[in-house]
Amino acid sequence: MEYRYLGNSGFKVSEITYGNWVTHASQVENDAAIATVHKALDLGITTFDTADAYANTAAEEVLAEALKGQRRESLEIFTKVYFPIGPKGPNDHGLSRKHIMDGINGSLRRLNVDYVDLFQAHRYDHETPLEETMQAFADIVRQGKALYIGVSEWTAEQLREGHALATKLGFQLISNQPQYSALWRVIEGKVVPASEELGISQIVWSPMAQGVLSGKYLPGQQAPAGSRATDEKSGAQFIQNFLRDETLEAVQKLKPVAEQAGLTMPQLAIAWVLQNSNVAAALVGASRPEQLEDSVKASGVTLGDDTLRAIDEALLPVAVTDPENTYSVSPKARLV
Numbered sequence: 001m002e003y004r005y006l007g008n009s010g011f012k013v014s015e016i017t018y019g020n021w022v023t024h025a026s027q028v029e030n031d032a033a034i035a036t037v038h039k040a041l042d043l044g045i046t047t048f049d050t051a052d053a054y055a056n057t058a059a060e061e062v063l064a065e066a067l068k069g070q071r072r073e074s075l076e077i078f079t080k081v082y083f084p085i086g087p088k089g090p091n092d093h094g095l096s097r098k099h100i101m102d103g104i105n106g107s108l109r110r111l112n113v114d115y116v117d118l119f120q121a122h123r124y125d126h127e128t129p130l131e132e133t134m135q136a137f138a139d140i141v142r143q144g145k146a147l148y149i150g151v152s153e154w155t156a157e158q159l160r161e162g163h164a165l166a167t168k169l170g171f172q173l174i175s176n177q178p179q180y181s182a183l184w185r186v187i188e189g190k191v192v193p194a195s196e197e198l199g200i201s202q203i204v205w206s207p208m209a210q211g212v213l214s215g216k217y218l219p220g221q222q223a224p225a226g227s228r229a230t231d232e233k234s235g236a237q238f239i240q241n242f243l244r245d246e247t248l249e250a251v252q253k254l255k256p257v258a259e260q261a262g263l264t265m266p267q268l269a270i271a272w273v274l275q276n277s278n279v280a281a282a283l284v285g286a287s288r289p290e291q292l293e294d295s296v297k298a299s300g301v302t303l304g305d306d307t308l309r310a311i312d313e314a315l316l317p318v319a320v321t322d323p324e325n326t327y328s329v330s331p332k333a334r335l336v
Contacts, residue, residue, distance in 0.1 A: 008199025
């Protein structure tokens with residue numbers, strides 16, 4: 001397993017990071033989830049990403065159970081705050097000081113830790129003054145409840161404003177967690193250049209485009225039984241944009257590219273995002289331990305220029321690249 005620095009800091013993370021978004025306490029039973037985390041540890045993954053909103057807080061509890069008995073100092077544990085949790089009352093959402101403070105205290109309790117390594121704003125809150133949000137994060141860092149602060153799906157402008165306030169308040173904003181894959185490249189135009197300037201890394205989710213880049217979805221055919229596209233609990237709605245025949249036909253062109261590179265299709269997809277020097281880690285999930293054995297082999301892979309050109313030739317015609325898509329991710333109003 002290779003490690004990379006997260007942002008302009010001395011903090012390293014495993015470049016393959018385990019995320020438990022749609023699996024723990026949702027798609028798979030707890031015993032299977034715990035077995036998968038143990039496999040991740042066996043394979044050298046030490047960085048784990050979760051959120052209070054995953055399975056309405058239950059995913060954090062499953063991760064805590066899976067990590068029980070591990071040396072805390074040898075783990076990097078990330079969580080997030082923003083989306084509605086609990087009974088979803090008027091203050092159970094957003095980035096107000098109240099919800100952020102309730103959020104970190106609840107996450108620490110569920111994760112059974114004294115601190116998290118990275119505490120992230122799961123989205124940008126248009127209803128809370130950014131100064132209030134960043135002051136709350138600064139206080140959490142000073143209290144030792146989080147070592148570093150990150151965000152998720154913020155625009156280039158939001159990153160600049162947040163970074164400026166963090167610097168003024170005496171703490172580091174070191175990461176952004178956006179969707180990024182060879183089929184979804186919207187961060188390349190504005191977010192990545194701004195992040196490189198500010199010393200912010202990307203921790204990217206869905207590097208396999210919800211599994212489409214595995215090649216298992218075939219044009220003109222029904223999705224395989226048990227796949228993400230057929231399971232509402234595992235985020236079936238997120239995959240729909242990638243299931244057009246035109247896209248699936250383009251993905252099939254990658255099979256010989258992967259074979260020539262000596263990689264599986266999932267390994268090729270994960271290795272591709274890791275070629276971006278601003279990407280510190282690719283988030284991967286798994287419903288079975290053996291899935292991770294394939295994914296981790298993308299760590300340390302360098303793709304040649306011919307391979308990168310072949311990927312672009314196949315996918316750029318169907319990839320989403322418009323940076324304007326980064327402006328519509330965070331809701332304009334809270335969901336409760």
